[in-house]
Amino acid sequence: MIIDWYTIIFQIINFMVLVFLLRHFLYGPIIEAMDEREDKIVQREEDAALRKREAMEESRAYRRKAEELQERRDEIMEKARVDAEEKKREMLREARSDLQRTKELWEEDFERERDTFVRELRRRIGEGACAIARRCLSDLADVYLEELTWAQFLAELGSLSEESLGRFRDAVVSSDYAITLRSVFGVEETALDELAAKLRELLPEVGEQIRLTAEVDPDLICGLELESGGHRVGWSIDDYLDGLEERILREMHEWTTGAEVPDDGGTEE
Amino acid sequence: MRKVTINPDEIILFQWAWFKVNATIFFTWLVMFLLTFGSWLVTRNLTSRGTLSRWQNLLEVLVNGINDQIREVSRQDPGPYLAFVGTLFIFIATSNIIAVVPGYTPPTSSLSTTAALAICVFIAVPVFGIARRGLGNYLRQYVQPTYIMLPFNVIGELSRTLALAVRLYGNMMSGTVIVAILLTITPLIFPVVMQVLGLLTGLIQAYIFAILAMVYIASASRAHESLENKGEK
Numbered sequence: 009m010i011i012d013w014y015t016i017i018f019q020i021i022n023f024m025v026l027v028f029l030l031r032h033f034l035y036g037p038i039i040e041a042m043d044e045r046e047d048k049i050v051q052r053e054e055d056a057a058l059r060k061r062e063a064m065e066e067s068r069a070y071r072r073k074a075e076e077l078q079e080r081r082d083e084i085m086e087k088a089r090v091d092a093e094e095k096k097r098e099m100l101r102e103a104r105s106d107l108q109r110t111k112e113l114w115e116e117d118f119e120r121e122r123d124t125f126v127r128e129l130r131r132r133i134g135e136g137a138c139a140i141a142r143r144c145l146s147d148l149a150d151v152y153l154e155e156l157t158w159a160q161f162l163a164e165l166g167s168l169s170e171e172s173l174g175r176f177r178d179a180v181v182s183s184d185y186a187i188t189l190r191s192v193f194g195v196e197e198t199a200l201d202e203l204a205a206k207l208r209e210l211l212p213e214v215g216e217q218i219r220l221t222a223e224v225d226p227d228l229i230c231g232l233e234l235e236s237g238g239h240r241v242g243w244s245i246d247d248y249l250d251g252l253e254e255r256i257l258r259e260m261h262e263w264t265t266g267a268e269v270p271d272d273g274g275t276e277e
Numbered sequence: 278m279r280k281v282t283i284n285p286d287e288i289i290l291f292q293w294a295w296f297k298v299n300a301t302i303f304f305t306w307l308v309m310f311l312l313t314f315g316s317w318l319v320t321r322n323l324t325s326r327g328t329l330s331r332w333q334n335l336l337e338v339l340v341n342g343i344n345d346q347i348r349e350v351s352r353q354d355p356g357p358y359l360a361f362v363g364t365l366f367i368f369i370a371t372s373n374i375i376a377v378v379p380g381y382t383p384p385t386s387s388l389s390t391t392a393a394l395a396i397c398v399f400i401a402v403p404v405f406g407i408a409r410r411g412l413g414n415y416l417r418q419y420v421q422p423t424y425i426m427l428p429f430n431v432i433g434e435l436s437r438t439l440a441l442a443v444r445l446y447g448n449m450m451s452g453t454v455i456v457a458i459l460l461t462i463t464p465l466i467f468p469v470v471m472q473v474l475g476l477l478t479g480l481i482q483a484y485i486f487a488i489l490a491m492v493y494i495a496s497a498s499r500a501h502e503s504l505e506n507k508g509e510k
Binding site for chain 2: 010011012019020022023024025034038040041042048
């Protein structure tokens with residue numbers, strides 16, 4: 009018998025079992041894995057498309073920005089140029105004002121130095137002149153400068169105008185009758201008494217109340233001076249020296265301006 | 278003349294009361310075990326990302342190929358038919374390929390096996406048809422175009438099942454027989470060529486069997502669809 013029904017039934021059952029087994033062990037897992045992979049690929053492609061879109065957007069935005077920058081470049085450059093010009097002008101102004109300030113300071117210093125120098129020069133010249141005069145008088149005429157000065161001083165007092173005397177009188181009254189005698193050399197008591205007598209004679213209204221004091225003042229150089237309440241009456245070498253000082257200053261000025269002009273021009277530029 | 282046993286049903290390997298295990302059943306079990314165990318080995322650690330293992334790749338190509346064939350023939354989603362048609366193909370193909378192993382007799386060279394498979398197809402056609410179109414719609418196709426055609430349709434259904442069984446059996450049995458005969462005439466080289474030819478024939482038969490099964494199943498549902506579409510128009 010070619011057909012065995014027993015085997016046929018067995019084989020049908022076997023086949024059914026095999027269908028079930030393969031469905032469970034083969035088709036199910038394989039199809040699942042393939043579907044999963046397909047989903048992932050689709051997902052990745054979607055992601056990639058999204059990223060690409062984003063990148064395109066971004067690149068467009070950057071391009072737009074670059075164009076804007078390009079457009080604004082000239083504007084920015086112009087502004088920078090103006091700013092730089094302004095800054096330069098400001099710095100130049102500052103530098104000039106600094107220079108001016110320095111110059112002024114220097115000029116002040118110079119003035120001060122010059123004054124000090126002139127004063128010193130004047131004093132020394134005065135002293136020198138006095139010393140020469142004193143020596144000449146002593147050696148050649150056997151007279152003393154101080155004595156001559158004192159005598160001349162008294163004479164000068166005597167020859168004061170009424171107006172000058174009036175002013176001095178007022179000053180004496182306002183200073184409570186205190187009068188100071190300033191001299192470059194010490195004055196003896198007798199000389200003071202002589203002066204007091206002379207003053208009493210010249211100022212009879214206040215003569216008795218006068219309080220005379222003597223002071224040594226090296227700045228006077230050669231001469232005498234009466235001071236009371238800020239008012240002074242006297243004689244010294246100063247008047248002679250004033251002319252000399254004026255001449256020295258003029259010459260110094262000529263000398264300095266002559267040397268400084270080109271320098272000033274240079275720094276100004 | 279020596280009698281050559283060509284029917285593996287007659288080779289009884291084990292018997293206990295009415296329960297007997299013949300060569301056909303035994304080798305069927307062997308093939309079933311190989312297929313199931315092999316599938317389990319590969320699919321227990323499937324991956325859906327990165328590099329695929331060689332075996333996973335092979336199985337994916339196989340399953341995908343079957344799917345494509347089903348889709349091509351039926352023009353339908355292959356999902357519901359894959360297990361049945363795929364198993365037909367894989368089982369027959371494996372049974373036939375292992376035929377090169379000496380001592381192995383392919384179960385498909387037994388008419389009982391091919392008849393069993395044909396009966397399965399015979400049952401599957403209405404099962405799939407009814408599942409898809411409903412009982413009424415399925416039965417109506419037997420009286421198309423007129424009631425006179427009913428007996429012819431039924432005969433056609435039966436005859437194609439018989440043809441399915443005999444075709445596979447004939448081819449496989451003949452392969453075995455031809456090799457057996459050739460061994461007695463030219464024992465060297467020539468049988469090897471025939472074995473190689475047998476491999477090709479075995480694969481073609483597996484393909485034909487599965488495709489025909491699919492065609493029958495597909496026609497059972499497609500015919501209705503076209504009829505219904507006509508009726509609707």
